[in-house]
Amino acid sequence: MSTTRPRFDPTRVPHLLGSFAPVSEQVDIADLEVTGELPAALDGLYLRNGPNPRFTPIGSYLYPIDGDGMLHGVRLSAGRARYRNRFVRTPAMEAEERAGRALWGGLESMIMPDAGEVGPELAATFKDLPDINVVRHAGRLLALAESACPFRVDAALETVGREDFGGALPAGITAHPKIDPVTGEMVVFCYGLQPPYLTWSVIAPDGTVSRGPTPVEGVDEPMMIHDMALTARYAVLVLAPAFFDLDAAMAGGSFLDWRPERGTRVVLLPRDGGPPRWAADEAFWMWHTVNAYDENQAEDAPVVLDYVQWSRLTVGGSASDAAQPLSGGLARARIDPASGSMARTLLDDSRVEFPRVDDRRLGRRHRHAALATDTGRADLLPGEYDAIRWYDTETGAARVWTAGNLSVGEPVYAPEPGRESDESGYWMTFATDRTDQSSWFLVIPAQDPSSGPVARVRIPVRVPLGLHGCWLPTEP
Numbered sequence: 334m335s336t337t338r339p340r341f342d343p344t345r346v347p348h349l350l351g352s353f354a355p356v357s358e359q360v361d362i363a364d365l366e367v368t369g370e371l372p373a374a375l376d377g378l379y380l381r382n383g384p385n386p387r388f389t390p391i392g393s394y395l396y397p398i399d400g401d402g403m404l405h406g407v408r409l410s411a412g413r414a415r416y417r418n419r420f421v422r423t424p425a426m427e428a429e430e431r432a433g434r435a436l437w438g439g440l441e442s443m444i445m446p447d448a449g450e451v452g453p454e455l456a457a458t459f460k461d462l463p464d465i466n467v468v469r470h471a472g473r474l475l476a477l478a479e480s481a482c483p484f485r486v487d488a489a490l491e492t493v494g495r496e497d498f499g500g501a502l503p504a505g506i507t508a509h510p511k512i513d514p515v516t517g518e519m520v521v522f523c524y525g526l527q528p529p530y531l532t533w534s535v536i537a538p539d540g541t542v543s544r545g546p547t548p549v550e551g552v553d554e555p556m557m558i559h560d561m562a563l564t565a566r567y568a569v570l571v572l573a574p575a576f577f578d579l580d581a582a583m584a585g586g587s588f589l590d591w592r593p594e595r596g597t598r599v600v601l602l603p604r605d606g607g608p609p610r611w612a613a614d615e616a617f618w619m620w621h622t623v624n625a626y627d628e629n630q631a632e633d634a635p636v637v638l639d640y641v642q643w644s645r646l647t648v649g650g651s652a653s654d655a656a657q658p659l660s661g662g663l664a665r666a667r668i669d670p671a672s673g674s675m676a677r678t679l680l681d682d683s684r685v686e687f688p689r690v691d692d693r694r695l696g697r698r699h700r701h702a703a704l705a706t707d708t709g710r711a712d713l714l715p716g717e718y719d720a721i722r723w724y725d726t727e728t729g730a731a732r733v734w735t736a737g738n739l740s741v742g743e744p745v746y747a748p749e750p751g752r753e754s755d756e757s758g759y760w761m762t763f764a765t766d767r768t769d770q771s772s773w774f775l776v777i778p779a780q781d782p783s784s785g786p787v788a789r790v791r792i793p794v795r796v797p798l799g800l801h802g803c804w805l806p807t808e809p
């Protein structure tokens with residue numbers, strides 16, 4: 334069989350270099366040096382996940398999916414900060430540690446070890462990749478993979494094991510479940526390479542699976558869906574034409590096929606179990622939702638979905654892509670379940686990603702969204718950002734804080750305890766200085782975000798650029 338993929342050289346993969354380069358040391362360091370002042374009211378743990386291969390990758394490396402997971406945590410209490418990082422330990426990682434080297438290739442390489450190398454249980458299996466997100470639900474802290482079983486970790490970030498929700502969700506869940514702040518339910522979906530290609534489920538506040546997995550009718554091919562949204566009434570899935578093509582992957586090509594002629598569909602899944610409602614439009618790609626909500630209380634009210642819109646799917650990406658990146662703009666879709674139509678508008682054409690709102694607004698009307706953005710500097714890689722943008726959906730105004738030499742990540746909102754406002758709390762993110770690779774944890778006031786951080790916590794070790802995180806207030 335001929336191969337079209339060039340020979341893999343990990344020393345030339347941009348997402349294994351510079352601010353993205355993985356780290357191997359696990360540390361726990363208290364009383365970190367703070368420039369400025371940490372708000373004393375903030376008591377809790379900021380956690381972030383991200384790809385961090387334990388050993389030098391073999392075969393291929395596809396950002397942002399490949400790589401082992403590493404959790405980075407900053408615990409804030411009484412104006413002091415403590416940092417801890419831990420690998421998410423999967424059976425495959427432990428097998429690689431026994432071997433002292435990578436045994437599984439990157440996803441695109443389809444390299445899997447045989448029974449002689451790893452034993453019969455792990456032989457010819459895909460590697461677990463719980464490296465994308467981290468959430469807390471029903472007292473469980475979950476490191477999340479792309480449509481697979483998450484791994485549960487304890488409060489010290491030590492791995493407990495694979496979580497299949499009491500056996501109810503053996504195929505796993507999305508890396509982007511949505512927790513309803515009103516009902517406490519966690520709504521999830523899962524796509525797969527075999528029928529049923531797409532299912533959705535509801536996990537009750539006590540952690541039991543209360544609905545599903547329910548197949549989504551009308552999906553008859555394997556397709557990639559990265560994120561979802563929630564309203565009080567619906568789970569919202571955006572089905573862009575990104576189809577898995579295993580035959581192409583086996584022949585050395587890409588395992589994802591972009592078929593724009595198929596358009597992009599949105600399905601509204603009534604959370605009460607009613608029939609799905611569909612709408613369709615021309616093709617676009619979406620990695621991440623901002624938030625969604627029902628426009629009003631009426632039956633069949635339209636759904637408003639804010640999201641970051643891309644013209645097509647790309648994964649991986651080389652340094653040269655940064656010069657002519659596809660634009661990810663902040664967009665709004667208004668989906669009318671009665672007519673099956675949707676109307677899309679671009680709210681803000683700045684290049685953005687990693688959108689977040691105050692999580693207490695999820696599924697309900699939000700006002701402010703924070704997003705990572707960039708100033709167009711030539712030294713940034715695809716997926717690297719050097720500014721944060723706050724968009725006000727009521728006024729259409731945007732505010733920006735430019736981080737200079739710092740590369741920043743996803744902004745996460747930490748409310749001020751006891752306050753409902755989404756403007757009295759703080760936005761948090763890790764940042765890495767591109768000039769000296771020093772890493773920082775930043776706390777930015779929501780009231781005046783363009784003034785920049787009120788506190789910069791020096792992390793004494795390098796924190797690679799990563800993906801998604803959360804703020805976990807200390808539970809009383």
Ligand SMILES: [Fe+2]
Nearest residue numbers: 559620621801
């Ligand atoms: Fe994501």
